[in-house]
Amino acid sequence: MPYPTALSRKVRTDLIKFTDILRANGYNWDVMGLNPLFTPDKKLSLLQIKEHWRRFLTARHPGGPAKNHIYFQLYIPFCRSKCSYCHYRSxxxxxxxxxxxxxxxxxxxxFKFFSPVFKGKSFSRLYIGGGTANLLSSLQLEKLLGGLFKNFSFSANGRKTFQHNPNTASFSNFRVLRKFGFNSLSFGVQSIHPSVLRLNNRYYQDGGSALQAIARAKEAGFDDINVDLIAGLAGDDIDGFKKSFSRLIKLLPYNITVHGLIPDVDYLAEKLKMDSRRYFTRHYPGLIKKLLPFMLDLSARSGYLPDSSDPFRWQWDFRSNKQLSIGPGPECEVDDEYFDCVFGLGLFSKSYIPKVMEYRQVSLPANNDPSGKVYAARRYAAKEAMVRFVVGKFARENKISMQEFTRIFGMKLEEAFPYALRALEFLEAVSRENEFYVFNFNKPEHRYLYALFFSYEQQQPGKKTGHSFLK
Structure with a gap:
């Protein structure tokens, strides 16, 4: 079908503009870095955040039962040192x-301040991380968890995960976690090679301690164990990463999550000795092209199922085919609407109220004054929530369910983003298969460029969120 000249001209002009944006971003095609539509940060107090949650939990949600699937995240911000590659605040x-x-x-x-708002609600998942959450002593941990479970309710069979640095894992902490019903551990191993760890300022960890920590966790009764590895660390090479992956899979954790290294400019210059264009356009895609077939083959022979064989991603999960009697796993097998419903507590924690806002805690209130404005918040207009949904889908897969989008937002995807879909059809980058829009990402940067068509879509859906933003 021929396309109007005006459309083809606009699409080509926009594609040039979006390529310039990618170039200005150092060729970093991590689609989750896209945030162009969010309104500027506003400072909010604990009282205002509490009121936002009260409004959300008492409102009707015709798009789906998001308020019944709330994810609780607790942040412990302390670390021994800053790993060279780490983007998290601590x-x-x-x-x-x-x-x-x-x-x-x-x-x-x-806990006491916010608990009345969530009375009668049960959180579907609990995650405690940081920072380094297991720097707490067993006595400190027991006191913290005692207060948490006294004030909030959690689903009996939901996943309760505690993030561990393997070097400081202890039986005493494992016992406390089991006492409070924790059923999942996540170990940030990253590499088993001491030289790689030292080069990345992770000097306190060695490969042996990581392997021992996983074995001790199993002895303590944990069978849902996730292990994180990073592909592309300075000082590591293809053979080194393969050895790390092979050693860890022999321990039979429930899940291995492989993260692609997303370096900042300083890390590129100081550790990898290359510029961002070389890394994102040649080095990293070439590395994954060599590593992914190995991981897919070894995981299949070891009884693990990959979540994707897509080489143009930044994360892959390899999960054991054994069955567990608890809720969704590390990659969160729930609708994006549910995943976006996150209640976070603690310095640097992030929270998401679906279709309303996201916010993070940037400081602690003086003397626990609830009127202190310690949160930086960004409002979601209806369009922004839709863009977040699309970007989230692009980060993990190459398709969007039309039925799911309509159920969540009350309108069709083609009504919300008529130009974006038309533009991608012109570029032969999207097709319809049954109830899905399927996107063709033939190059690493396509996810980023195509997502920008949705981010910069000028059509306004004209549908309100029904939830005003407190001043």
Missing amino acids: IMPIPAKGEIDAYIEHLLWA
């Missing part, structure tokens, strides 16, 4: 015991 070095105790007391206060 406090270093580890403060004195009294300061950690004071932080725990703040969290216990926050």
